[in-house]
Amino acid sequence: MARFADYFIVVGYDHEKAGSGEGCGKIIQRFPKKDWDGTAFPQGVEMFSQPGGWRLSRDRKAPTFFTVVLTDIESDRHYCSCLTFYEAEVNLQGSKSIEADGDDDEEAEENGLIQPAQVFAPKSLIIVSRLDYPEIFRGCLGLIYTVHIDSLNFPLEGLVSNLFTFQVPVAGGSQKLFSLGAGDRQLIQTPLNDTLPVTSKSVALLFQQLGIQNVLSLFCAVLTEHKILFHSTSYQRLGEACRALEALMFPLKYSYPYIPILPSRLLEVLSSPTPFIIGVHSMFQTEIQDLLDVIIADLDGGTIKIPECIHLSPLPEPLLHQTQTSLSLVLHPDLEIADNAFPPPRTAPSNLKLL
Template sequence: MIAVRDSSNRCKNCPKDEESLDSSRPVPNITHHSIMYAPKCLVIVSRQDYIDTFRNCLGIIYTVWVENLGVPLETLVGNLLGCVLVPPPGGPQVRFSIGAGDRQALQPPAAPPMPVTHNAVYMLLRLLGIHNSVTLWCAVMSEHKVLLVSLAAARLSAACRALAALMFPFRYAHVYIPLLPAGLAEVLATPTPFLIGVHSSLKEEVSELLDVIVADLDVGSLHIPAGVNIPRPEGKLLSSLQDSLALVLQPELKSADSAFAPPPPSSSPPHMLDKEIRAVFMRTLAKLLQGYRHCLTIIRIHPSPVLTFHKAGFLGARGLSQCPFAVRLLDSMFFNGLVAERGPPWRPTDIWDELVQNLPEQLRLESLNPELELQHLQDLAMQLHLNENPNPQGVSTATYSQRVLRPPEGASARIHQPPLPPLDARRVRAVIDELAARNAANPK
């Protein structure tokens, strides 16, 4: 930020010689683009979780402004607010334009409580590796303070989203900030658990935190302070988790030592590897929580039923009394939320409920034929993929060619940038009202 001092605002009590000296100094004419700053910005705030669509819309608005394409910004904002109707869960794909010659598509997930990750989980495993990723997952599940560091804000946002998604069916219930502003660094001193991402420029400030687990996404390192103990699942469950991840990410390991090794199998595309990794973590939690519903008790003497969970009975029946990870998980806020949300018997079921019900039979078949494990993982991954890309009522899934305007290379480095004008709220409202009247006159 540049502060310019005006000579007319000089203090009246200053000595004359100092005043004359100050007035004799030449005032530089600052025009270089490297020290310019943008005094305005546009921010989209929404309850909808469509980050890619919002990014595209902001990019289109910026391109229209910087290239002076002749479309009023109020028209673009009004079209975005007034003509884009988000369908209900599992609804059809919506195709729209905000008025700049663009073509965009928006597809709601089939079940909103199910996380939407795209490639975020695969990116996390690729950056940190299997061991560090599993350790970080255990830290989040056991309510530790977790800090992610990277030079790229997009990586921080995706990694936080990935870690929260790997907790499914649990929901993260503590402080969750994918990108922490530099001015709020004191938040890291909070005594409560958190999942926060910070830019690498603040790495020196966070190095003094004694109880925070720091994962550097750019170098793939994980720093665990000496006084922090991260509980892990019991031996067999942990080894099964790591072996399944290796099976998904490195399928060539199965035949690497064969004398006549077959051609290496083709790996799944990144968006399917993402779902296969999520399937591995979901199955791990399903194995750990097998039979948890038998320990739920419904008390009906109150106006609304009260659900309680017999923790000691569950740990004793499963032989997990000496497993710190299981004990810590059952004491967490995540598990209390799971009981309140999924405890009632009369409720809609989803992929998690089907997995818990079918897992014992799947494990029995896998004990007879280990080759079935990968097949079961891929079947579960396909269900997760269809949740993100549903095809209701037989709608064609043909690829829709989207058109998103992009500024030419080097546009942001131009010396003479057109000033971003303030938006006229009345013109935006007029566009929204016109669209509403048109839709009322021509209902679909």
């Protein structure tokens, strides 16, 4: 049995350090306040919860969710599920002192006075766990967020404390039902085997984004210990792509740096001499173009860039042809009957579930 969640953290914008340049985040609350025995509190979580940097916004952005993977000194992974929303604040110093997204509006000053400007500051709710249940954590964070925003008559302390009391079997394939105490029902399906990777739709999504040939190239690259960098405008897609590529290695285990979402302040890690699997936001495309020994995969554009100094050995024949043919039939099940004059009615479910 394993504890469902290890820590619950609230991270907000640090106004005390909001000088010139990029803002910072700070931990407003953490539960529990003392570290668990054998499970240290993750360091740098405030930086990973806003990978693109902490910035105020002139608009209230929609809440976002993604999962950050942190690896401790003992190579144990901690999954940080982050739900970020924006709260309204009033800047009494006027709009000219706001570090907000976009261009500063030139507001008219009446009678020599600068009018107060309303801005929105990001705040992140984070669940840290050694278990990888992103959709369950998304539901739990969504419930806590709803209770907070709508001021529902449920004590937030009770909801958070229930995160730590629930015990989950590591494997076995059983279903466990629990509640945070707000009239909700959360259902966990444990994996049949704790050694098999649980990928959900991430592998199928990677093939859809990059295509069969590109994914096979990345597969050969990761097996031959090359540096692989994903970039996308979606943090969630970055995490899914890294998860899928690592799962394709099974039963081998990846022992090099694995950072599905790399914060802006740690971009120098990309110059590391060791192999890695890393994901960065596409806003940093300019910074990553000069990397000469890194294979770059554009998840949104569906392309990969292999530097001239890297030679990838493809899968040997006939394995390569057999693999491509099998994957084509899974990704495109209508391929076999595409030329039939009288194709049969399609009643079978999509083969994408096989990936």
